[in-house]
Amino acid sequence: MKPSIQQLQAFVAVAQSHSLSQASERLHRSQPAISIALRNLESQVGGLLFSRDARQLVLTPEGRDFLPVALRLLGDWKDALDDLEATFSKRRGKITVAALPTLAGGLLPGVIADFRRRYPQIKLSLHDVLADEVAALVREERADFGLSVEPQGADDLDFQPIVSDHNVVICPLGHPLLALDRVPWRALMDHPFIGIHRQSSSRQEIDRVMADIGGSLDLQCEAGQLATVGRMVAAGLGISVLPSLSLRLISPVGLDHRVLVSPCLPRRLGILYRRRAPLSAAASALRDMLQEAARSEAPSTLKAEPEP
Known part of the structure; x- marks a missing residue:
């Protein structure tokens, strides 16, 4: 078993305060819980990290060597959680979209401008390419999603229509x-x-x-x-x-x-996804804004299909 985050937190708190009571207050955990965490940690590493006397807890040489390691591990853990929270709150991240030129230059610019106003720290990359390249970029995970015509025989991709033209x-x-x-x-x-x-x-x-x-x-x-x-x-x-x-x-x-x-041929265009591959929070937000933009333009030429 590897040391847990709670054990590392207990070790650092006691190492810095030399006191179970102060570590307990700092971590909002009971003293017995702190003591158990330390003993379990020492059991896992195979030796004492503290020298215990009646007045305080003092780091052993091995404990002193381990303290900077524990601090770095906790720092990395905090940074990872901060990064994850920033990603989910759309304060950080990157989105890559592959789109047909008709959509890259038509529907997308206004949506991207609105997205940038809402989420200015999200980086956006756009590939305006032909339909085969859109599918390839999505399939090869070089684009989060694509905007294109419905691909034929693409069992690894899902297609969600959002607009039609003629x-x-x-x-x-x-x-x-x-x-x-x-x-x-x-x-x-x-x-x-x-x-x-x-x-x-x-x-x-x-x-x-x-x-x-x-x-x-x-x-x-x-x-x-x-x-x-x-x-x-x-x-x-x-x-x-x-x-x-x-x-x-x-x-x-x-x-x-x-x-x-004679013939009249409406054409469906929509969003291409990798099948069973969930979008990031940022990409999902952009996808939702694209869908809303398509719905809002439905009365205009975007959805207007000619009568046969």
């Missing part, structure tokens, strides 16, 4: 597609197209839809950044398809958008 076609002002209230996917085949990166979840969905309807796009150019796609469209180089949540990330100058239908 596909829109963005066009330069004056484009003939803007004369329509809603644009069928087949209509895209008749116009030059600016594509987002092929590895993005949005582009993969576009390619799936075109394959399902037996069509193809007149691909003129590809870009990796949403803002770049928006500027290319505004410059008249072609049209493009983006998730509705992405509209807040591109400049509206020189372009407009319409909802895509």
